[in-house]
Structures are given as structure tokens and as C-alpha cells.
Amino acid sequence: MQQLTLSQRKAVFHIEGPLLVLAGPGSGKTRVITYRIAALIDSGIRPYNICAITFTNKAAEEMRQRAFTLGACAGAHISTFHSLCVRILRRYADRAGIHPNFSIYDEADQVRCIKQAIKDCELDSTNFSPARMLDAISTLKNKLIDAESFKNNAEDFFSSKLADIYLSYQNILNERNGLDFDDLLMKTAFLLQDHSDVCRELNERFKFLLIDEYQDTNHAQYKIARALVSQHNNICATGDPDQSIYRWRGADIRNILAFESDWPNAKIVKLEENFRSTPNILAMADNLIAFNRNRKEKKLVPTKPPAGDVDVGVFEDETEEAQAIIQKIKELTTKEDIHLRDMAVFYCVNAMSRVLEEVFVKNRIPYQVVRGVEFYRRKEIRDLLAYLKILVNPDDEIALLRIINTPARGIGKVTINKVRAYAAEKKIHFYEALKKAEQIESLSMAVKAKLAVFVNMLEQFKKDTSGQIAQLVERVFNESGLAKYLSSAGPDGQNALENVNELINAVADYDKQAEQPSLIDYLQQISLFSDTDAYDNSSDCVALMTLHAAKGLEFENVFIVGVEDGILPHERSNASVNKDEMEEERRLFFVGITRAKTGLYISYARYRTVRGQMLRTISSQFLFELGQEITEQTREKEYYDDQENHTSSGFDPGQLVRHQSFGLGRVKEYINMGENSVVVVQFNTGYTKTLMVRYAGLLKEDI
DNA sequence: CATAGCCGCCTTTTT
DNA sequence: GGCGGCTATG
Numbered sequence: 001m002q003q004l005t006l007s008q009r010k011a012v013f014h015i016e017g018p019l020l021v022l023a024g025p026g027s028g029k030t031r032v033i034t035y036r037i038a039a040l041i042d043s044g045i046r047p048y049n050i051c052a053i054t055f056t057n058k059a060a061e062e063m064r065q066r067a068f069t070l071g072a073c074a075g076a077h078i079s080t081f082h083s084l085c086v087r088i089l090r091r092y093a094d095r096a097g098i099h100p101n102f103s104i105y106d107e108a109d110q111v112r113c114i115k116q117a118i119k120d121c122e123l124d125s126t127n128f129s130p131a132r133m134l135d136a137i138s139t140l141k142n143k144l145i146d147a148e149s150f151k152n153n154a155e156d157f158f159s160s161k162l163a164d165i166y167l168s169y170q171n172i173l174n175e176r177n178g179l180d181f182d183d184l185l186m187k188t189a190f191l192l193q194d195h196s197d198v199c200r201e202l203n204e205r206f207k208f209l210l211i212d213e214y215q216d217t218n219h220a221q222y223k224i225a226r227a228l229v230s231q232h233n234n235i236c237a238t239g240d241p242d243q244s245i246y247r248w249r250g251a252d253i254r255n256i257l258a259f260e261s262d263w264p265n266a267k268i269v270k271l272e273e274n275f276r277s278t279p280n281i282l283a284m285a286d287n288l289i290a291f292n293r294n295r296k297e298k299k300l301v302p303t304k305p306p307a308g309d310v311d312v313g314v315f316e317d318e319t320e321e322a323q324a325i326i327q328k329i330k331e332l333t334t335k336e337d338i339h340l341r342d343m344a345v346f347y348c349v350n351a352m353s354r355v356l357e358e359v360f361v362k363n364r365i366p367y368q369v370v371r372g373v374e375f376y377r378r379k380e381i382r383d384l385l386a387y388l389k390i391l392v393n394p395d396d397e398i399a400l401l402r403i404i405n406t407p408a409r410g411i412g413k414v415t416i417n418k419v420r421a422y423a424a425e426k427k428i429h430f431y432e433a434l435k436k437a438e439q440i441e442s443l444s445m446a447v448k449a450k451l452a453v454f455v456n457m458l459e460q461f462k463k464d465t466s467g468q469i470a471q472l473v474e475r476v477f478n479e480s481g482l483a484k485y486l487s488s489a490g491p492d493g494q495n496a497l498e499n500v501n502e503l504i505n506a507v508a509d510y511d512k513q514a515e516q517p518s519l520i521d522y523l524q525q526i527s528l529f530s531d532t533d534a535y536d537n538s539s540d541c542v543a544l545m546t547l548h549a550a551k552g553l554e555f556e557n558v559f560i561v562g563v564e565d566g567i568l569p570h571e572r573s574n575a576s577v578n579k580d581e582m583e584e585e586r587r588l589f590f591v592g593i594t595r596a597k598t599g600l601y602i603s604y605a606r607y608r609t610v611r612g613q614m615l616r617t618i619s620s621q622f623l624f625e626l627g628q629e630i631t632e633q634t635r636e637k638e639y640y641d642d643q644e645n646h647t648s649s650g651f652d653p654g655q656l657v658r659h660q661s662f663g664l665g666r667v668k669e670y671i672n673m674g675e676n677s678v679v680v681v682q683f684n685t686g687y688t689k690t691l692m693v694r695y696a697g698l699l700k701e702d703i
Numbered sequence: 704c705a706t707a708g709c710c711g712c713c714t715t716t717t718t
Numbered sequence: 719g720g721c722g723g724c725t726a727t728g
Contacts, residue, residue: 083718408704571715
């Protein structure tokens, strides 16, 4: 413990009572928590009585390992909020009013449910878009407003319709024994609130609660945390208000700002020294974040010697931007002997990884896109998992409908509707109705036979759920017909087969590592998988990820691309209208910048293809906030570039033109903006299009 | 009932 | 530009 600074020691050894560690980026926050776990155990606390909450599974995994190397033996509970809630809900399922074998519904499942809910309410999904409804419901759940109480207080038309949808959505989830991500938190919060005995029991179990990234907790998580320490107040929260980037998910920065009033006797420790980045990088980050008004002032005190400059580059388009990064990466690996694994490229939106990947592939630079959830979204994986979900939770109609005819076994829409109707009539679950298919009169003998085979297959699988899960998965894959189907499906099928093999390997790993392997536990765990969880820091390749995924990580060299108005800040963020959202976007950039240890390369492109359309961009205002010098340079470059390219085009009104896909048309208007000139064309097909001359590829027709 | 092909929708960030 | 859902056809 000698290597700790004075303030770190203060945080580590303040054992009893509430403690808030306000820690800037790179201040050794995680180190403090791990040492603190060790210190608690040293002082006689049983590991069993310690609960540490991290932001991602990956962070939990790393913390477990670090604690282990410090001699803090296994037994402390270290997990994310969501995983903890799953454990609690499974343990106290009856008290929470749910079944312990619940399915966890991800976004795709939620969309199916909400569509059904909107339909059930006889509303139109154009006015009540599924995405918006889910968003609204998620916000309500994070604020711990359940469907009933929202309905009771709904006054205007929209609220009351939303309330109906919310109620109906919740009904559908209940029927299917499914919980969405927000339910995990909300149900746990209500459980703790309504059952003082459960609350007391958990207070006794977890005598010390440590929460990392407290700035990104939402109201539900806040309530859970408060309840978990209500008897002893041994809470230690660490976080940095300047790194709060999950407001859109309900994170409430006020939780950390109000810590002192929530626990009046709290001890506050500030960690302001930064052990990660060079002073130049920190100065920039400091300049930037100073533009935020709603914050607690905090210094970034560098401990590293000054080195190098931060590079802000302007490029013609996203491809050139990517190529410049490749160039730099090659330079760094050859000249400075830096490993690929020490470099990362951050972008704001996942879609931006595509161009980067193409250029990386072309240049044969190994890379990994850090997107863990993607794997589990593949069709073949979802299909296979759906079979497993049914074995655990037969009420999971979404999973059941997914596989009932996958691979095709002659059970179509008509049959499904007949069974559905029967289930509704008898007030039984869909799966129960399937079991009794021979009693459904409207079904033909042939169909009844098919259904019987299907049900019988699932029932056979069910008998096998107690052993090794990997074996079961393999068996299900083969006997369900999925394996056969994929083997005969050409190259795509081969790819899918490889993915399934990867899944089976992962399951085998789980079998080995889990304390008490069970199918329920496995399914629930992978539902809570996050993007960052897939980050493999042992393989030597460049990491590509979103700025959000970069949270909590650090790299020797960091590239941040697409720092353009509309992307960062994002146009959908309402940042131009809403000051709070603008501040959050700024924090996001701040998080990205402060991941860099020595090299930081910020860039933007003058043209970017968005949804297949090449658009002229405007540099982000945040670039100006980094510091004067850089922005002056880049602005000048932009200005001169624009001057150089001023040419006349000759697309005068009346000119006949031909477009590759729109066909023949006539120019209505020409707006001379030099290189960015725009032409309005009325096409024969009836469409009037506004096109950028430079990229439209218009051919002049003579007649 | 299966399949292919087309149309129209959306498209920030994620547990 | 990508995907889900719908329709027309076999």
C-alpha cells in the first residue's frame, strides 16, 4: 500500500461511514476501490459482506482479478448493478412477485412486445412509434414510476395513451415471464422499498457497499443503493461528474452532486492528480470541460512530464481520415515500436466503424471492433438461444415463436394463429396450447403430428438441462435441425456454423468458470453482456469503439474521428436547444480525450457520407474550445481550400441533365457555392432533387 | 406453406 | 445504406 498517494490512502482507509471519492480521469480510482476491498478484509471484514458495483461486467472481472492479486480472496460480490439485481430478484422472486426463471428481454424482444402492446391498445404505430414508446417507458421505469401510478396521474391525451401502452406492455411481459433491463432495477427497488425484512437481510449480507462510476447511476439505482445501506451507511461511491455520459439512459448527475446532502456526515476525498496523460492532453481536456457551467470545479494535476503535441487534423472525407490514421499507426509501430494493442480509434456512432474497418482490412492492420452485443444479435445465435430460453421459461412466447418454424418444419402462420386462438379461449399459455394441439379441432392431422414432434423434441431437451450446458447446446443445435439447415445454406451458413461453434466454446468456458453453472444463470448473464465486455486486451490489434464504450479504458495513443457538428455534438441530442445535453456531449468528448496517455489525434472530415449521402460538414464547436492555436490553423486551411476550388459549373436553369439513378431531368436552380455548389433538378420521374454538383455525377444532355 | 424480392422504414450513445 | 416486414409467386 506504500505506492498510494496521500489522498488515495485517505480514501482507502476510511473504513466506517459514507465516503465519496471525487476522482478525475486517470487518478487511480479503480486502484483505490481494489485496495479498499483489500483494506476492508484486512480490518476483519469478511469478503462475503462486501459488495462492489462496477459499470460493466468487464470492469467487474478486472476488479476481481486485481483484488485477488492483492490477496483479497474471492467471496466479495463484484458485479454490475443489473447483475446484482438479477441475483436479488432470483433469490427473492416470490417477494418481488415474479418467477425466478424469468427471461431478460433485450431491445429486439422489447420492440416485439411494444408493437403488440400498441396494437392491443388499438393505436397506430406511426403516431405512437415503438422506439419512442419504449424510450418513454424506460424513462418512467428509471424514475420508478410504474404503469398503474402513471395511469392514475395521466392527464393529457398523450400521457393517457402512453399509460395504456405502458400497462399493456407490462401485461405482455408479465404473461411471458420476461423482465426488460429497466424492470431489473425497478423491481429490485420496489422489492427493497416494500419489504423491510428483505432490505434488512441484504443490509446484513452486504455490510459494505462500493459503487464505481456513481455519476452514471439513475434514480432507480440510487434508490437501490440507499436501501442497501440504510441500516449502516457504509457506502463508498466514486465517480467524476465530468464523466457522466449516460443522461439519455436516465443517469442523474445530481446523484453524485447531492451525495453530501444525502449523507451529511460523508467524508469527501478528491483525487485530482492524473497519472495517465501528458500535461498537453490534460490542458486541452481542462480547457474543454471548463465550458461546462453545471459542474464541480476540479483540477487535473499532471504528474507526467510534458511530451508531444496533440494533433488536430482536417481531411477531405472519411476515407482520407481513416487512411491518415493508418499512416500514423504504421509510423508509430515502425518508428516508435508501439504495439497495436496500445492504440484505439474512438467514434461517436457505431456506423462510423465501417469505413475504418474497410481501410484497416485493405492495409492489413489487425483490429477489433469492440462491440460485444453484436455477436448475440446474429440470427443463428438468437435462434439457438431461443431454444434454450424455452427450456427454462416456456412462457417466453417471443422465443417460442422465433423457433417454432426455424428451421422450417411446416408450421406456418395459419397454424400459429389457430393455436393462439385456442390458447386465448382456454386462457392458457401458448406452449400449453401447443402441448394440447391434438384437441384443437381446426387443425389437420398432418399439422397436429408436426406440432407433436416439435413439442416432444423440446420436452426431451428439458430432461437434459441439469448437466453440462455446452453439451446441451450442442445437442439442441444438432437435434433441432439448425445444424443441418445451416450446413446446407452455402457460404453464409458456413459463417453461421462458425459463430455457433464460437458460442459453444463460450458456453464451455462458462461451464468451467461459473461457481454454480446453470442454464438460467447462463442465459441471464449473457443478456447483460455489454460492448466493452468483448474487449480483448491480450490480442495485439487496434481497438475500434464508440466514445461511450471507451469509458474506463486507457490507451497509449488515441484517435478520435468525426469531431463534426451534428456528430459531436450529435444532431439528435438536442444540444443546440438544450444546454444540459450540450454539456453532456462535451463530457463525452472529454472522456475520449482523457483516455489518451501520450498520443492524441483528433480529426474531422470536410465531407462525410451519412446514410449514403455525401454531405459537407462543419467542424465541431468543441474543437474551438480545446485551445486557440489549433482551431486557427484548421480554420485557415479550410478557408483556403474552399477558395482554391471555386469554379463555374455551367448547370444553368433549363439545362437538361441525366442522373445515374434518377434518369433525365431539367435544372431548376443552380446555387453557386464554389466547390459546394448545389443544383435543384426536376426529374422526369416526378421527383425534384437537390444535389451537390460535385457528387451527383450529372451528365449534360444536349437537346 | 416456403421463398424471393421489393418496399419503406429508420439511423446516437447501452445495461 | 441496412434491415424488417410485406407481398407475390411457386
